[in-house]
Amino acid sequence: MTAVTSMTREQKKELGRIKRRSWLISYAMILPAIVFLIAFVIYPTISMFIMSLYFGNAMNPYKRFQWFKNYSVRPDFWVALRNTAEYTGMALVLVMVLSILFAQWMYKSRKLNNVAQTVFFTPHLVAGVSAGFIWSWLMSSQPYGLFNTVFNALGLSSVRWLDDSSTAMFSIVLMNTWKSVGYYCLIIMSAMKSIPTEIYESARLDGSSSIKTFFKITIPMISPQLFFLLITITTGSFKVFDSVRIMTGGGPGDATRVLSMYIYDYAFERNNTLGYACAAGILMMLMMVAVTVFDFGFVEKKVHYQ
Amino acid sequence: MIKAIKNYFVQPGWGLQLLSDIIKILLMLAFIFPFYWMLVTAFKGYTESMAVPPTLFPKVWTLEGYRSTFNSGLNILNYAKNTVLITTAVIALQLVIMVPAAYAFAKREFPLKGLWFGIVLVAFMIPLQLTYIPVYLRMQDLNLVNTLWPQILPMGADAFGIFMLRQSFKQIPDEIIESAKLDSAGEIQIMTRIMLPMCKSAMVTIAMFSFIGTWNAYFWPLVMTRNESVRPLTMAVEKLRDVEMGIRWNSLMAANTLLVVPILIVFIFASKKIIEGFAYRGMK
Amino acid sequence: MAEIVFEKVGKSFGSTKVIENLDLTIEDGKFTVLVGSSGCGKTTLLRMIAGIGPATSGRILMDGKDITHQPPEKRDIAMVFQNYAIYPTMSVRENIEFGLKNKKVPKEERDRRIAEYAEIVGMTPYLDRKPSDLSGGQRQRIALARAMVKKPSVFLMDEPLSNLDAKLRAAMRVELIELQRRLGTTFVYVTHDQIEAMSMADTIVLMEKGQIQQIGSPEEIYHEPANIFSAQFIGTPPMNVLDLDGGVRFGVRPESIRMSAERMDGMALYRRGHVITREMLGAELQYKVRLSDGKTLMVRSENDRDDVEESADVWVMAPARHLHFFDADGRHIGHGGPEDLLKKVGGINE
Incomplete structure (x- = not known):
């Protein structure tokens, strides 16, 4: 039985390149969706939490730090x-x-x-x-x-x-x-x-x-x-x-x-x-x-x- | 046909069954009745729509309600145009964004895949109520509030749609992809010529969900717009009620038919698929 | 006493008649097997006894009482379903107890019976487990216990072993036979597997297309098949059936055929054959042989009785007593004779 030949340096490099290329393509595929989700769902939620700690309005939400007053509900x-x-x-x-x-x-x-x-x-x-x-x-x-x-x-x-x-x-x-x-x-x-x-x-x-x-x-x-x-x-x-x-x-x-x-x-x-x-x-x-x-x-x- | 009727009465206990079936049919009619009432009112004249007691069937059929709507001082056509544009744009955007992402999550391996999918999961659970304020403010900063974009862009990625498409892609056997690779197919080719055709069903379902959701949207347009010119039909109907000095129900119902009838038409053609899609949602 | 009688029973689904004018008596205390291929009506009959698929015409009597229109819950029967129908949300104990509770059996009696029958089926350590944790074989025992605990006059079983693997099936066959002997209750058992039927039955009821082909003990059906269908349904491989002239046909079982290079004396059937395939099945050798007129026969030889090679040309022979004759309608005329037909089979001079 012939022994399994190990890869040469070049072959390993080539394989790595192919893999990386595949990963890049995958990332390109999910990128728009992830960006949209983070931009329009995840980040706004965090933003909302931060805004809840302040006193403000649409023009300037961060006028004054006021978390206690905000959370003591009317x-x-x-x-x-x-x-x-x-x-x-x-x-x-x-x-x-x-x-x-x-x-x-x-x-x-x-x-x-x-x-x-x-x-x-x-x-x-x-x-x-x-x-x-x-x-x-x-x-x-x-x-x-x-x-x-x-x-x-x-x-x-x-x-x-x-x-x-x-x-x-x-x-x-x-x-x-x-x-x-x-x-x-x-x-x-x-x-x-x-x-x-x-x-x-x-x-x-x-x-x-x-x-x-x-x-x-x-x-x-x-x-x-x-x-x-x-x-x-x-x-x-x-x-x-x-x-x-x-x-x-x-x-x-x-x-x-x-x-x-x-x-x-x-x-x-x-x-x-x-x-x-x-x-x-x-x-x-x-x-x-x-x-x-x-x-x-x-x-x-x-x-x-x- | 006659045989079927004969078979019905031959079953033991047909008496009770008949009673149950009659009640069922009556209930079905009762459920549909509001739609009937909407349609019928839309075609009545103002005086007849206010008649006491109300008439179940218009004595006089008229388009007065529709004329009233279009002459109400609101640019109904523009609202309708907005609804159509927004809906089309959202469906297109979603398909372009979600299909590759779902495919990647379903069939490809890449670092941190779990993390990114986790983000999709988290996004799935967050309701609109928690995001609209900051999104609006951002839109304001970007000066987009007087455009249709605030109603389109945030809808671009729908976590549930990604789930469903991913499921559908997963069901395609890996061997087909491998065999395509052996046939020297590039990534794009694999996706467009193999995966997409096999997932037509899922994509149609997603498109329909998008259609229904966007067409019927009220809350999001409400919080995203300040200018009547970019508002959709759902808001127009509300404004119609406020604009009219005495409520003209026939006119209001006429406007409503513009909202309801397209949905019903789509439903008639694709009822099975839509129901299956909603049932799937329950299985998550 | 729980003898079951079907009188001119018929069953139609809509306009399709599945069973028509059927008469059958199932003896009390015996293990009766209803066997046949799919759609022959055996399960339909079973469900009629249970009352969950009532007859559309005719009468069914149990112990002389007309139970045709009696609701299932009032009948003194228990049933084991093919897929066991174990209640998945209840524990093993609750499963077994369910029927008793509904019949308002008092608690001590209930507990006593559960303990007794759980022991008999070997499920005592699992009483408080959920069925989803258990294997197919174990679930089947739960189904059995649940049936037995009601102490019915009749046990009905609808292909209970078909979802088990071969080894378990063979073991359960023996257990069921022992169980029936021990309880002495009437067992009515439905299967499509003729080996199960042969091994377990006191009486076999062979059915096809809604009609009874033959009723008899396994010996009777094997040795005296009523028609070609019965002859070929029982026995693996099936009986070889060849044409004689005048519409008459004759058959000989693979296990009854002898083969050898030399002609043997005292046989009634002689043909020349060419061995096409030879299968070594352990204790048996199974052959496919082509005769000179092109017909093929299956031959089975136990314990190396006749060991020939593939592609050999041999004499294919059988003694008179193992030849069965059938008339043009497929009905059994006799075996070992009559003389004139035997002579026609011949082939002495080939």
């Missing part, structure tokens, strides 16, 4: 936070329950279900502002508002929907539920479809009622997706802006002024509160992280991975 911050929590709570319950129920109802593969899937998904695709406008129109408290007209026809009294501070938040949640149920239902459905029918047959033979099977078998088996829904709906609810601004603008009064609107107000609508807005933004981010960490820490234990 009373209306708590209002915004409470509103956001209210929204999140309602959305979470409504969307999760409805998605699961719809999914259970529609996951078996049939022509009707396939069409239904598509139909329920459609609202997800339109702009938040468009959906907001359409539902504002439907929910109008004026006599020509369709919802109230239908309610009255059924013998129920009119609801003041977006004009009443006790129902405004729920109305917005309702619209966003309509908009997002289709998407979340889709995710749950694909999880349900992956459960082998034999498991259900076996459960039947084991004398399990439909309800028992649902809670003891179906739900645990889709728990990873349910967890995903929990995280996504929560973080999405923190960020809600478009629909609120269109449907109520934060009102009536402060009933629907959510965090994202609060931050926007302080950032651009008022004087010299840029730093404060940034601080509020950072706080919002921290809260989202905290909730996510909490979910991973405590809730994830209950998720059955396979």
